[in-house]
Amino acid sequence: MKNLRFGTCLPVFGQCADRYVQSGYKEENFTMRQMFERVTKVPDITGVELVGNWHINDENFTEVSGMLKDCGLNVCMVVPDLWTQGKWGSGTFTSKDGKIRREAIEEVKKCMDWAASVGCDMVDVWLGQDGFDYPFQMDYQEAWQQIIEGLRECCDYRKDVNVLLEYKLKEPRTRLFITTAGKTRFLINEVDRDNLGILCDLGHAQAAGENMADGIATCGELLQAIHINDNYTLWDDDMMVGSLHTIESIEAMYWLDRVGYDYYYTLDVFPYREDGIRAAQESIDWVKGYYELIDRIGKERIEQVIKGGDATEMSKMMREAILGVR
Amino acid sequence: MKNLRFGTCLPVFGQCADRYVQSGYKEENFTMRQMFERVTKVPDITGVELVGNWHINDENFTEVSGMLKDCGLNVCMVVPDLWTQGKWGSGTFTSKDGKIRREAIEEVKKCMDWAASVGCDMVDVWLGQDGFDYPFQMDYQEAWQQIIEGLRECCDYRKDVNVLLEYKLKEPRTRLFITTAGKTRFLINEVDRDNLGILCDLGHAQAAGENMADGIATCGELLQAIHINDNYTLWDDDMMVGSLHTIESIEAMYWLDRVGYDYYYTLDVFPYREDGIRAAQESIDWVKGYYELIDRIGKERIEQVIKGGDATEMSKMMREAILGVR
Amino acid sequence: MKNLRFGTCLPVFGQCADRYVQSGYKEENFTMRQMFERVTKVPDITGVELVGNWHINDENFTEVSGMLKDCGLNVCMVVPDLWTQGKWGSGTFTSKDGKIRREAIEEVKKCMDWAASVGCDMVDVWLGQDGFDYPFQMDYQEAWQQIIEGLRECCDYRKDVNVLLEYKLKEPRTRLFITTAGKTRFLINEVDRDNLGILCDLGHAQAAGENMADGIATCGELLQAIHINDNYTLWDDDMMVGSLHTIESIEAMYWLDRVGYDYYYTLDVFPYREDGIRAAQESIDWVKGYYELIDRIGKERIEQVIKGGDATEMSKMMREAILGVR
């Protein structure tokens, strides 16, 4: 079977809050060390995503590196915090306030440095607060230009770290700017830098009206990170992998292989009411199982079915693999 | 395994038109006899749904009965045509035109008679043109009252035929009146007749924001017919069973069993671009396979998992059944 | 013009947190007294909704009453807290844990007492944690039965306080049980108590696939409270009234009048990035403006247009009222 590397976002192992239960659904309040230790309970996981300032900063840098070493974990991604503080609420790269725009760009650069110094060559720029809520609230073209220029500055800051764009249709703003795989590729064309790539959150792809496989194929060679989770397609529910979309998930895995994806499979699940450790293990076991099933079917057969384009053939192939030959 | 009876709507075996390809995606133009013969190519199917006036009427009654006998097929449902003619466009039971309301009710009664005389004890009242498109277009309360009174008259017409209500959120109107399982049960409370039940189209349930199993459980003992198909949850795509929602479909089958459902599993698939015969066979094979899988898991285990309510346990159970034990 | 009473939920005047900015988008951390004082900055508002335990409890009861008196505010609703604590996460009335179910019911009763003693005759039972996230997680019929029995106990506890049900399709669970106006009425039929009514959140109605006016008409005489806000129809965005759905909002106001609604118009807006006081004022000014516009058109003309059912007539009527006669 394909050799897979698994990573995780830390909220998978944390308290999981929402706008109603703001202190989190879990009774315990985990420290960062405790979260790392919880991660080690899922031996498949070898990488963690750290959010700038929260998990990693100039003060705790050495300490965090030590903890991770103790736990045998790598940093698979550093994520600039451009979305957890009130000051980012009305935008970062597209803030109407030049000072905020500056801070946001510097934040990304700091994260690029932190990433480099822990041996990670990518940062995940998710502009979750850059968008709008109401009509007549933004100059869409000016904002787009600001994103382009901000990204150029970040990419130029250091070439040894890749800047990945994570797209999402909405939330926390009711509308975001970097929404779909296609629009992200258009943006990357405009920015025109070599160290710019894409992080595809498979749940975001679904909630943007994409079949996950189609999203992955659109990202193509620019895809350098994924977040895995599932949802009901209308919202970023961050459910466990495998929950709902069996066949589309299998197709997504097949296409990750097709585009030569060879990076981390990173959990971005919010197990509000579940045990995080078991939710992580389950999610990983689904991914492994999907690939085993693909191997059982055989990639040649899958390729033949796609070439044929006959939906009943596809149906038969998947049914026999999932429910058994009749 | 559970003893299953399969039925079908005739469009499964027809040309399949939409608003763009109005003459249908298939080259051939099938006669009714040809459609019946096509149905026999799928030996599991023993029942067909006939639409009043189109498939069955006072003129062709004997002929159709003969054809069906020749083909060894039963009539599992008669569906009053309240949605294929321009005259129904602005409503039937809720038309602003009293003459149209009267015609609509008489249409249902005629279908009840036809049903009875072909040995079928149910009609499917789908008020697909009763709703609205624009604001300020309907007096919602008056329309609701008209539906109640119309249904009472139909139910009282003859007690030996059950009137089933088929709910749907929208299409062809942008909004319909009988939208969800819950609202249908409220309506049935108001109508207050014993021979009134529900037809749950599993695709309509999904497109109404219901998990199929939840819709089935809400219908409960009033559920006397189902339409089976799948969709992307935002529209009545009428895709082949098994296409997308594997786990939710298995849960739906489990709940059909739980509520003691013992009627037809009727295909309402639109294989616009597929071979209808194979699409029907595939859909049936998925249903059978779902029930075999439920048997393999064992209902006791499923019950235990539901009692526990632990989503990771559910996940493990489904994963092992679908992808194999690791 | 219609005499209108306005109320408000307190988050309108608070920090407004979401799952990303858990400490809230506003810099200040308002005390309850401060929130009340902020409410008085919007003179139209005469009532506030208090959430049990958070805003009102046995300890602070006298103090809160005093503060409200000082501010000239009434309590227009008491809302049992069945959704802000981790312990409610897997359900309240439908928890698998009998102890939790008991606590939940007692919570409602306590709120009924608190309500009565501050001169408010209604509580808002929003079962926001009662639903499910994953398939095979709930026994839907058992849960429904538990809701029925729990509500009967609450209603029977004291007849002088009305128990209102607030429906919502989803969030915080990915699926809730009390989802639509129709299903709520079905539930009320089953519970069969006189002091049971409905709170219709106009945003929830939209996100449940209802036109607001249709939701209101379905609630009918059982409608005893509303929450006002707007959204993009796919999620409970809790935007300012008037933001997006102009014509449908006007129709909703017209229907509130039609069903004889004579209770509070209560703001449930989340002004994450706006000034709460101005957001509240704006929302109220839209409501007043809607009713003034209805008066300018004249209810007779509106009635005529509805009777006619001609969408182009409706369009002309609204266009001339909104954009002026050409």
Place this chain on the structure above:
Amino acid sequence: MKNLRFGTCLPVFGQCADRYVQSGYKEENFTMRQMFERVTKVPDITGVELVGNWHINDENFTEVSGMLKDCGLNVCMVVPDLWTQGKWGSGTFTSKDGKIRREAIEEVKKCMDWAASVGCDMVDVWLGQDGFDYPFQMDYQEAWQQIIEGLRECCDYRKDVNVLLEYKLKEPRTRLFITTAGKTRFLINEVDRDNLGILCDLGHAQAAGENMADGIATCGELLQAIHINDNYTLWDDDMMVGSLHTIESIEAMYWLDRVGYDYYYTLDVFPYREDGIRAAQESIDWVKGYYELIDRIGKERIEQVIKGGDATEMSKMMREAILGVR
């Protein structure tokens, strides 16, 4: 006020069929000449869109030109028929059948010729059958490449006719390939031809999760045609302009002006149950009214509000313009 040119698709003035009422909701069956004459009943309309083969072909070319002349109408767009015949059902530019791909490209070229000879310099390439319905049905990357190459061939065929791409998320396929403004711009980057532009159907934009204004701004200088209509945001309902989204529509008009849009405002409304002539007139009157309202507010004020980004200011501005100053 802005000088506006109005065009129309012919179905606005036709029978309007859907998959249920396949013969159309209107009793009369209009000939092309009758449709043109009906168009003249709406004097604002000066252009019509002709669909290749149906409305214009080598045989009827002179006759149609004559009719249009008689009616004083221009051809504002020629639309290659790549979606009304069963043969296109499984794709045109991306068909698995090389012969079909060839036919499709030739179809576009023929339309370019017809367009040129009636004095129209654009064709609307809407690849409505190019997409997929089921997983594992398409090689997304190969299809994308075929679209790129097909478009290059068309663009190169003659430089004096612009090829416009019309994007849509879905329907008639459950998923299409050219889905959003962003993805269209990415595609145009890849095709890299000067005579390639965009037709933005404002209803498609909404149903793709875009605010119309944002879609327009994303299209920017490449926007050379629009289709106007409204919908409930989840489906291409093709409702009359002005029906639902008042404020977002005003914003869209403002942005059309901002990007310097100076082409036809073309009706793509399906008045299934309305009189087509009055539905067209109403739609046009809304557009004119929107621009008058923008003039009353003043573009400077709008610009100031956008610059400020304060949603309550926006709300006040729109409220006063729509409902009057309080």
